[in-house]
Amino acid sequence: MNRADTLDTVNARISPRGGLDILSRDEVARLRDASAGGLHDLLRRCALAVLTSGSQSDDPRAALERYPDFDIQVLQQDRGIKLELRNAPAVAFVDGEIIRGVAEQLFSVVRDIAYTAIEVKCSGKFDLESSEGLTNAVFEILRNARVLRPNLEPNLIVCWGGHSIARDEYDYTKLVGYELGLRGLDICTGCGPGAMKGPMKGATIAHAKQRRFENRYIGITEPGIIAAESPNPIVNQLVIMPDIEKRLEAFVRLGHGIIVFPGGVGTAEEILYLLGILLHPDNAGLPFPLVFTGPKSSAAYFEQIDQFLRLTLGEDVAKRYQIIVDDPATVARRMRAGVDKVREHRLDNKDAFFFNWSLKVREEFQRPFDPTHEAMAGLNLHRDQPAHLLAADLRRAFSGIVAGNVKEEGMRRIEAGGPFEIHGDPEIMRALDKLLRAFVEQRRMKISGEYRPCYRVMA
Structure with a gap:
């Protein structure tokens, strides 16, 4: 590895980490293609987001402006592939070696960009004009990313909430994550900072106390938002879905329950997405634990959300969620009980634990x-x-x-x-x-x- 001309950048070649060992010549060519319609610009933007994990900026242009000379190339070799990084942020390296988790996330970026562009969008294998075809595409992207685990009991809790939240709200998300971890529950979030990071951070301590080592901290993002919400370093399975709709469907198909922390418009979008699905008559009897929670200081926030939902969607919408203020242990107990009901329902209906096929998601x-x-x-x-x-x-x-x-x-x-x-x-x-x-x-x-x-x- 050689240092670049500037003090805060590094040149390096990275060997595969995280399960991606080989790519076809066509995939490599597409990833190297910098012309209009090529994948290189998308790869560069997503890779830089991973390399600047922990950034306190949510301006998607900030990283590219700070590291204008950054580049990444996929190198085809007889024994597989390597990534060549030029003028990469030095923060991703320690004593000349790239941080292992960063390397794994980099190869997740390469894997998902290549698979989506070539296998999902161009191969003709999926009918992307039908609801069933779109769900199959979501399933295959998740399967290719190896996050669908058929031999696990239901235990995955999706946590939604804002990237820009107050310190007491962030601390509260850690407390909830800790209580979830004590009860053997894994965490899935949008992979960024704030309420997406806190639950994972709390759960890591609880999992360690319970001597539980095969833990999942799944982060699901999409190309349009990853630069503004760089993956947090706790994420050990990163998935990049091609658009926000497939990202949201991945959350509700993959998770066994959802917790909503305080947030902004992105969190409101997620709430309306899930409630819109649950309000469809075909999903009336489907168990899906949903809890809104935050510290005492957030009580007024959830009152506003509750009032807005009742006014726009009707009083019956409140039957699909619970609001619990300043009580992390109760939140975790409700989630654990809700997941147990999900398990019973999946068994009764012979549905998979790892993917919620029974959920009706309209086009x-x-x-x-x-x-x-x-x-x-x-x-x-x-x-x-x-x-x-x-x-x-x-x-x-x-x-x-x-x-x-x-x-x-x-x-x-x-x-x-x-x-x-x-x-x-x-x-x-x-x-x-x-x-x-x-x-x-x-x-x-x-x-x-x-x-x-x-x-x-x-x-």
Whole structure:
């Protein structure tokens, strides 16, 4: 390994870690292709996000601006592949050697980008125009990433919450993770900082105390957001889904229960996605433990979320979740009991423990939403439709705001065309505007810098 000209960068060649040993010549060529439509730019951006794990910035351009000369190349060799890093962040190395977990995550990036581009999008093996075909694609990406474990009892808890949260909220997520770990539960999050890191950090201590060593800390992300929410170092299984919809479906198919911590628009998007699915009549009898929780200081936050959900989706929506404030042990006990019910239901219905095939996910929750100004203005945010369909378009509204906040393409659209406009039922618009204003006032939109809204709520 040789040092580059600058003090904070390193040149290196990395051998495979984490299960990826070989690629085809076509896959290597695609990953090296820097032309329009090639995969090299995507590989470079995702790899840099992994190499800057722990960054306190949620600006997707920040890492590329700090390391403009960074490059990564996949080298085809007779015995397999190697990654060549040029001008890589030195923070990813210790005494000249790359940190093992960083290396594993780098090869996860290569694996998922190659598989999605070649096997999912181009091979013709999947009918990406049908709901069944989209679910099969999610399944195959997860299987290729080796996160589907057929011989394990149900024990995977998905934790959602914001990357920009207060210190007491972050400390609370660690306490909940600790209680989950004491009860033999593994953790899956969006892989970033804040509420995505805290539960994993707490669970590692509990797992160690219980002398439990085969632990899973699964992080699921997607290319548009990984640069703004770099994987945290505890993640030992990283999966990059091709878009936000497949990422969300992966969470609900893979997990056996979900905990929601305080967050911003991304967390609201996740809540509406799951509740929209659970409100569909086909999922009425399906057990799916869902708990909203935070410290005492977050009680008002969950009151706002609860009021918004009841107003927009009806009172029955509250039957699908519990709100538990400032009680990590009770949260973990409820999750453990809920997972036991999931296990019984899967056995009774001969469904897999490792993938929730029984869950009905409609196409409106699966088709990728491209948040253009026209698409955001055209969302149907009115009550003259079933609650699950309204939830689907509310989810898209929050997804568009996430894009405008932290995704590079969304930020470019806002810079070129001004804020997105969101139209709908006046009462819903007032409630939406109140909720978003609260997120801004509570600094839940951005980690660093002054927040400038990327949206206008139109009454």
